[in-house]
Amino acid sequence: MHTCDIRVFVSQESLQTLTLASIAGELQSYSEVCEALSTLEVALGFLAMTGGEPHMQLSHYLEEVLQMGNQVAEHILKTLSMCCLKHCVALWQLLASLKSENMLRLKRDPFVGISDDYKQVLSEDEHRLLTTFFSVCNADTFLLEMHEFMVLVLKTPNATDTYKPDWLKETLVSYMERKDLDIPPDVEELFPEQICLSHYVEAWKFIVTFKQER
16 A cells, blocks of 8 residues: 555544554554554545545444445454544554564564665664664654655665665655654654664664564
8 A cells, every 4th residue: 555645635644642552552463453454455545536534433434434344353443443534544654564563573574575775784883872762762653654664665666776775864854854744853853873774674673672672
């Protein structure tokens, strides 16, 4: 699912941190995350074509408009009921990231297809810099943007022609600015500039593991 293709059609609004945590807490297994994500992608496909009322509950849209109530597990519908249609893009971002996190736990590679140019191993010093940053900063939104950039941009065949293995922060801040998103002040001021785009995949993996262990 290419969220850049649906942003024009779907009203979007950020999900509150508490809601993000609640949704993540409800989806305990890889299979549940995958079912929620595939269900959402069906909804996004229809919304891209027909639009929808931004404040309509997502579960109501699935059950009453798309008539999918019998095709989706009750637990998944209940979890998706935490969101309205205006949250669909933000929800896709969260569920896609959760899928990758679950794949890591299952010792599977969620980033097949991304060039090795972006998978350089981090040094101990770079581990320390990232640990220091995420110990003092709340950058959950930034982490979701990192993941989206990986799966929607760096996974494209010609990514290396456009995005050279240079500074990570500069590239991602520019990406967020093009989406008219507010850049977290902590990111602009404190994210270590020594972390390059060549470290992108390993940096995301390290940060996710660090956050899970906290």
